Amino acid sequence: xxxxxxxxxxxxxxxxxxxxxxxxxxxxxxxxxxxxxxxxxxxxxxxxxxxxxxxxxxxxxxxxxxxxxxxxxxxxxxxxxxxxxxxxxxxxxxxxxxxxxxxxxxxxxxxxxxxxxxxxxxxxxxxxxxxxxxxxxxx
Amino acid sequence: xxxxxxxxxxxxxxxxxxxxxxxxxxxxxxxxxxxxxxxxxxxxxxxxxxxxxxxxxxxxxxxxxxxxxxxxxxxxxxxxxxxxxxxxxxxxxxxxxxxxxxxxxxxxxxx
Numbered sequence: 001x002x003x004x005x006x007x008x009x010x011x012x013x014x015x016x017x018x019x020x021x022x023x024x025x026x027x028x029x030x031x032x033x034x035x036x037x038x039x040x041x042x043x044x045x046x047x048x049x050x051x052x053x054x055x056x057x058x059x060x061x062x063x064x065x066x067x068x069x070x071x072x073x074x075x076x077x078x079x080x081x082x083x084x085x086x087x088x089x090x091x092x093x094x095x096x097x098x099x100x101x102x103x104x105x106x107x108x109x110x111x112x113x114x115x116x117x118x119x120x121x122x123x124x125x126x127x128x129x130x131x132x133x134x135x136x137x138x139x
Numbered sequence: 140x141x142x143x144x145x146x147x148x149x150x151x152x153x154x155x156x157x158x159x160x161x162x163x164x165x166x167x168x169x170x171x172x173x174x175x176x177x178x179x180x181x182x183x184x185x186x187x188x189x190x191x192x193x194x195x196x197x198x199x200x201x202x203x204x205x206x207x208x209x210x211x212x213x214x215x216x217x218x219x220x221x222x223x224x225x226x227x228x229x230x231x232x233x234x235x236x237x238x239x240x241x242x243x244x245x246x247x248x249x250x
Binding site: 016017020035036039042043046047050053054094096097098099100101102103104106107110 | 159161162163192194195196198199202203206223226227230231232233235236
């Protein structure tokens with residue numbers, strides 16, 4: 001069984017800025033989550049929130065609803081925003097070391113072992129899961 | 140994020156970001172590197188010991204800072220990264236590009 005909470009934000013900036021507190025609250029609710037899983041999920045969600053902030057046509061008009069939950073074996077984030085969704089190539093490989101950008105989605109893939117992305121005209125829904133069994137060997 | 144910058148000798152500096160090196164803060168590091176290089180300080184160390192979380196924008200700022208320091212005839216080196224930061228640098232293959240050191244004070248001692 002998971003414990004967690006729901007976060008709502010009235011803009012992409014508010015969503016990005018609230019992440020540290022939102023995750024601190026989750027880790028306080030579920031104290032047994034290993035440190036590697038905590039930062040990896042926080043990083044994956046930070047990348048997605050950053051993309052929303054950078055690429056939305058009108059970041060101030062986007063609202064976000066997020067469910068963050070965890071137990072000792074799994075961390076899960078369900079993120080829904082109202083920005084018109086765009087199709088993404090989730091399999092895009094990590095760019096070379098000299099690139100100054102383009103690493104975000106590859107990092108999301110590396111940090112969460114299940115990534116679901118559904119984009120529609122009314123918004124985007126992400127479901128990210130990181131389980132103890134499916135951890136990346138680097139993480 | 141807070142960014143502490145301590146000049147070292149005539150041509151160096153240690154930059155210490157404190158907090159989260161992410162999309163909304165990475166440009167501060169990038170700008171500080173450019174300012175230092177512009178003033179002739181090109182042997183730069185980024186002390187990562189106080190970084191709580193680094194994202195792809197933070198990684199990009201390190202790559203950009205390296206490019207800036209090398210274009211000025213110097214180098215940018217990393218020191219004291221936490222296990223989380225080291226893992227992100229490995230996942231992004233940055234460990235192939237930027238040299239990691241245990242201690243900011245000795246990051247240039249092998250020259």
